[in-house]
Amino acid sequence: MAKDTKLYISYNRVHQLVKESVERYRINDDFKPDLMIAIGGGGFIPARILRTFLKRANNKNIPIQAIGLSLYEDLGSYNLSTDDSQAIIGTQVIKTQWLHFGPSHATTSPLLGKNILIVDEVDDTRTTLAYAVQELSKDIEEEKRKFLQKNPGCIAPETKFAVFVLHNKKKEKRMEFPDPSIIEEGRYYAARETPDRWLVYPWEANDIEEHTKKSLIQEQEELQ
Amino acid sequence: MAKDTKLYISYNRVHQLVKESVERYRINDDFKPDLMIAIGGGGFIPARILRTFLKRANNKNIPIQAIGLSLYEDLGSYNLSTDDSQAIIGTQVIKTQWLHFGPSHATTSPLLGKNILIVDEVDDTRTTLAYAVQELSKDIEEEKRKFLQKNPGCIAPETKFAVFVLHNKKKEKRMEFPDPSIIEEGRYYAARETPDRWLVYPWEANDIEEHTKKSLIQEQEELQ
DSSP: OOOOOOEEOOHHHHHHHHHHHHHHTTIIIIIOOSEEEEEETTTHHHHHHHHHHOOOTTSOOOOEEEEEEEEGGGSOSOOOOHHHHHHHTTTOEEEEEOOOBOGGGTTSOSSTTOEEEEEEEEESSSHHHHHHHHHHHHHHHHHHHHHHHHSTTOOOOOOEEEEEEEEEEOSOOSOOOSSTHHHHTTOEEEEEEEOSOOEEOGGGOSSHHHHHHHHHHHHHHHHO | OOOOOOEEOOHHHHHHHHHHHHHHTTIIIIIOOSEEEEEETTTHHHHHHHHHHOOOTTSOOOOEEEEEEEEGGGSOSOOOOHHHHHHHTTTOEEEEEOOOBOGGGTTSOSSTTOEEEEEEEEESSSHHHHHHHHHHHHHHHHHHHHHHHHSTTOOOOOOEEEEEEEEEEOSOOSOOOSSTHHHHTTOEEEEEEEOSOOEEOGGGOSSHHHHHHHHHHHHHHHHO
């Protein structure tokens, strides 16, 4: 029988990877995020776990906002209107949910001047993550424009991005971040660098006990 | 030493509770959800796991949209504008994120005629869940109004809600669902009914191995 080349990751392993990365990358001390933006559905679980380990100075939870992005190739027979086709050209990504802050932010600039941690489970071709940064940057430009209209002569506060993923696959990327400072200034946090293998996250498992066993065996093999 | 009265729930247990509930409540056969709305951050993890076990006829994933709701009492020294105060009166809940479908839905009614599964981790006082149903119903009324404008004389397709939680605390609720059919027609899915105990979910754990051990001991005690 051929060796199973998939990498099985247990829930407890995911939890520990998140905790360990917050410490290793000194995210609380250096980047100090004000806001997380989880890319759904893959980013939901890492983002929620991150919230446990990220603490704001005032002891409140870091808010999580969710966005939905789908790679066009994953959408199959998706019925395209003209709007969609335009969104797809050059990016192969479409928005299925975007930011919509509640009335508490009606008169504020929720992204301007913030340290924003974008969260997803895996960085494969980087297409989705790069698109997220690109589209968020447009929203920030719009907030900046409004800020300068209200405060002529002032300098708009700077927004910084960081990116968190559980796994970065070591392979050629199809897109790069439009903001190179994310990589250059060390705000790209990958809990693990992996070869281009098939990763099986626990939330995808049909039989979670079987999945956890496979994950434990692989972890022990790694240690040998 | 006093007995620890908290209930510790492991990740694998959460996963199994979700799987078991989908089967027990025949969610795929009876309700057949078209869309999940996860209440962040508690609903993120159950919703992502649910997606693994909920399958649409066309074999595509059920889309997940996220909303953010905060109980006013949890917000501490939150700075209130007039808008916020209005949102709070009577409900004690404020929206921190709301639905914002991507351009693929620009000309459609994303909620109208859909079976929508609202997901959260726990039903404590029911305040947040009831508020979610109330506010989503307003959006649906608006979609209905637009539909009837475009299609005079037609009947607008009906939207149905169901609610999924991991735990329902058996206690007097502070609010009831504005749509009584959720309960009356059996579309309220709680994986477990629990006494009014302190529940510790795995994503809140600092030491996940310790947490998992406590959870396993409690599960074994239950079986005795």
